[in-house]
Amino acid sequence: MPYLAIDTATQTLSVAVGEKGKLLGEATTQLSRNHSVKMMPLLEGLMSNLDLTPDSLQGIVVGRGPGSYTGVRIAVTAVKAFAMALNIPLVGVSSLDGLARHGELSDALVVPMFDARRKQAYTAFYEQQNGVFEKIAEDRLLVLDDLIKAINSRMVVRRLDKRPVKVLLLGDGAQAHREELRERLGEKAQFAPSPSHDFVRAAHLLDVGIPLIEAGETHDAATFAPEYLQLVEAEKKWLEAQQAGGTTQ
Structure with missing residues (x-):
């Protein structure tokens, strides 16, 4: 049974389906940062071309960041919902791994x-x-x-x-x-x-994530969170105000 991988941490939107040591299909685009609109049609098209349904998946790998705050959240939010709805394991790996390979x-x-x-x-x-x-x-x-x-x-x-x-x-x-x-x-x-x-490739995330899932090194979908490495701008300003003796009225 195949695994799914998704990454939206950068301008690249990439989805892939594969088994250990075997890529079944991959779709990647650099056309837009509007990943929230394009991710599901890209994924549905890939699954359809492979004649697969969501209940055929046995695990999900996601790029958890670092990267664009909004971009990272799109994939993470989606896979958390998939993992809970399908009752399958989820593992998050660094999006940098998907580029480094x-x-x-x-x-x-x-x-x-x-x-x-x-x-x-x-x-x-x-x-x-x-x-x-x-x-x-x-x-x-x-x-x-x-x-x-x-x-x-x-x-x-x-x-x-x-x-x-x-x-x-x-x-x-x-x-x-x-x-x-x-x-x-x-x-x-x-x-x-x-x-x-x-470009980040979701296929490379499968290479990293499938062995982790098979070893039982997975995440709790309910509590899984992105990896940002820095605070969002609003949080930075709030902390700066606190340190300067400001208030949050």
Whole structure:
């Protein structure tokens, strides 16, 4: 029986259906941020083309962020409802995982980047470890200066380990700061070989999430929540007002 994966954390909207080690179908669009309108028709079309019904699903994988506040909530809200209605397990994985796996065959340090504005990016680090593509630094929000410092620190370790001193930068965050990244990282900086490698793929989320479901490492659909990594603007302003001695009248 197949599993479903959905990600709406970025401008990309991606849905996929598959089994362990086998992709049955995938649909991805970059046409609009209006994911709340386009997600269900895209999903229904994919399921119809595969001659599948919702009750044939045995689990759901969702990109839980980080990313757009509104975007992340769309997929998370939908899969919580699906999981409870169908009584099937749910697991949330990092949306950065769905981007990073474009580089899973690379011998470089793989750094997916979601643009977070103000010269910031949501990011994590991945690389090959003993033949396995692994996450070596968890999701975090970094300003560009700190991200470059972290990359250079990892390059020192790779040089000592006699590994290739290069970094593969993926995503809209990498493209937004491409010139500065190339200037400051020099020849070790590499970018996506094609525009499609800067998109999150739901099929990659299946690769990460299915083993978790099969191992019983699932989430409670009722309490499952997105991963934002930073407060929304209204919350920031409220906290700033509190710290400055303001009120919330």
